[in-house]
Amino acid sequence: MKSVYGPLRSWRLGVAMGVDPICRQPKVCNYKCVYCRLGHGGIMVTERCRFVDERSVLEEARDLLKQHRVDAVEVRGTGEPFLAKNLAEIAKGLRELTDAPICVVTNGSMFCRPDVQSELDSFDIVVVKLDCSDHQTFLAINRPHNSVNYDRMMDFMLRARRSHKGSFRVQVTAVRQNLGEMERIVNICETFRPDVVYLNTPLRSTSSELSRRDLAEVAKLFSAFKVRTVFDGEP
Ligand code: SF4
Numbered sequence: 001m002k003s004v005y006g007p008l009r010s011w012r013l014g015v016a017m018g019v020d021p022i023c024r025q026p027k028v029c030n031y032k033c034v035y036c037r038l039g040h041g042g043i044m045v046t047e048r049c050r051f052v053d054e055r056s057v058l059e060e061a062r063d064l065l066k067q068h069r070v071d072a073v074e075v076r077g078t079g080e081p082f083l084a085k086n087l088a089e090i091a092k093g094l095r096e097l098t099d100a101p102i103c104v105v106t107n108g109s110m111f112c113r114p115d116v117q118s119e120l121d122s123f124d125i126v127v128v129k130l131d132c133s134d135h136q137t138f139l140a141i142n143r144p145h146n147s148v149n150y151d152r153m154m155d156f157m158l159r160a161r162r163s164h165k166g167s168f169r170v171q172v173t174a175v176r177q178n179l180g181e182m183e184r185i186v187n188i189c190e191t192f193r194p195d196v197v198y199l200n201t202p203l204r205s206t207s208s209e210l211s212r213r214d215l216a217e218v219a220k221l222f223s224a225f226k227v228r229t230v231f232d233g234e235p
Contacts (some may be wrong), residue, residue: 001078003052004060012171012198013103014071019094021084022051022077029079031107032143033131035142035175035202035209038078038137046145046234048115050087058093065098073098075123076105082116090185091122101125105171109148111219117163124166127198128157131173133184141178154188158225161192170194174201174218175208186221197222199229 003023010016022028028051030229036042057203061073075081081104084090094102103125110116120126132138135150154211161168172185172190189197199219201210212231219227 002060003057004064005218006064007070010072010074010194012105012228013101015069015072016072016074016103017061017068017070017100019057019061019073019090020052020077021057021075021076021087021090022079024051024078027079028077028083029107030083030109030145030148031080033141033173034141034177037202042079042199044145045083046147048083050086051084052086052087054089054093057090058097058234061094062097070098070100072100072125075103076166080107080109081102082106082110082113082119088119088122091119094118095122099169103127105142107142108157108160109144109153111160112152117156117160120163121165126160126164126166127169127171128160129173130157130170130185130188130192131178132181133188137178137181139142141175148217158192167195168192169196169198170199170224171198174199174209174210177208179218180208182218182221186224189222189225194225197225197227199227201230203211203230 003020005018006014027038044233101124104123105127108128131141138150
């Protein structure tokens, strides 16, 4: 496995260099989302650890950026990126290597931690997961560690939205199991006013993914926002 990969065409950001601060197989996360592209196994943790050597990550990133121009750097992990306790050092090092915006894709569950709060402004773009509107559905869809409470998490997510200096975006993964949540998620977005709503569906899942047409119907509900779906840009 490599911590730095690409460049690849990200449906969120264009041509992006990927950085994985976890780099573990099976994944290391504090959720077990029903649709996770990394599979249902994995190690569930809540404490931050140093999973990769930040100097090696930055050397790999330097090499890649010498050879390729990218529109953005996308930090997303084989698990929740903020579980990496050297994430801020990685972001700071990346900042010295490129002028491209640095984005983190996170489940937002660790925004209650002061150390994580202070690290959010290391990123030009924060993309945060929002798949449900109450704790019961949260348990069914995202299957979090039992220390994560939906209402408390949403409270800290809203504080993060208000204090973050860069672009704050929301990613909604629509699956058959949370389709009934979409109107309530739109209501939550009206409070958050995200700069972009990314609408995803797990393309490799056979049981829960939505068709292009179904996701287009979901997108209509979010018409008050700038929306990009996982099918945008596909032939
Ligand atoms: S938060 Fe992301 S990595 Fe973790 S289980 Fe959910 S989809 Fe997988």
